[in-house]
Amino acid sequence: MDYPDHTACILWFAGCNMRCGYCYNPEIVAGKGKLSYGDILQFLEKRKNLLDAVVFSGGECTLHQDVLWLAHQIKELGMKVKIDTNGSRPHVLENLIAEKLVDYVALDFKALPGAYQKITASQLYGEFVESLDILLYSNINFEVRTTLHSWLISEEDLFNMTKFLKEKGYQGNYYLQHYVGDKGSISKLPESIKKVYTHEKIDFPVKTIWRN
Template sequence: MRCGYCYNPEIVDGKGKISYGDVLHFLEKRKNLLDAVVFSGGECTLHQNVLWLAHQIKELGMKVKIDTNGSRPHVLENLIAEKLVDYVALDFKALPGAYQKITASQLYGEFVESLDILVSNNIPFEVRTTLHSRLISQSDLVEMAKFLQEKGYQGKYYLQHYVGDTGSISFLPESCKSVFINSEFELPKNIIWRN
């Protein structure tokens, strides 16, 4: 995906590398200081050795959290089946009509499949959306919350407002958070703002 608001453009573009040995050495030295590792990105499930690395981290006695856009449901399913993940944060980028515009991808179906996998498994997870007032409207947000409820998601739905104070994949004008927070617009009860 190439979401314009992505704050890790260098990772998405494949810049910067660290060896597995270096990662595992770092974690081994901090075995009694750290209790969990977050796999993030870009998209961590694209990595061909994500299951192996998760297994190595679990062997160190640490928990694993996956931050995913849901584009690789079969990888997510394998991580869950092999008990290699303790928590998942799933990004809900947009409804089908805006999905390609926001992500520059055709992966909405894969997102829905990943959501279905998470809803049907007994693993803690959350759904979150990065909001930009020019990309997602109030009505979109209400429809997204309804969609999650219809799919059987009962957890909190976290919103993260886009803040353009770091480099991102593309230039986006300033987003107006007040579009989503005003006295005339009432958010569904399960929606929580993250700072």
């Protein structure tokens, strides 16, 4: 599910520089982590003939010191590396790509500038755009994805987000995930109405695919 066509395990990196209200990993975002890099490598060493890849998720994995070193160690085991990122650390992403330490990137598109700070509790939109540009001008496989809550992002907002991606030259699939409030999240949000985004008359500028 997390790395299509690959048998992969997920490393959940504790800590994040955003506080998205719909985040369903608040214990990871605010946590300190339980495993060392040594623990992780020991676990992976025993499974190097069973796993195709490792997914770096979180939290925000690019905040962690020595994340490039860890990716290098995993590549030495013959496994691929996928990065899930909010795009807030473009220089880390650029270094991972330059050193051929990442094979696939999933980039979170939280919102356009008008709603970005409200949704993420950060002022990191410029860094997101820089990360998107880095990916667009690289030869690495990547996807853009968005979690949608109808109280936070409207149908018009979503259309404008797809228009932005089209103008940027993004030609991949745009993956959408509807907020599901069946477990704890950072903020208590009202019920989100998925049908807001699935009106038959919407003709999005890029191909959108729902994952739930």
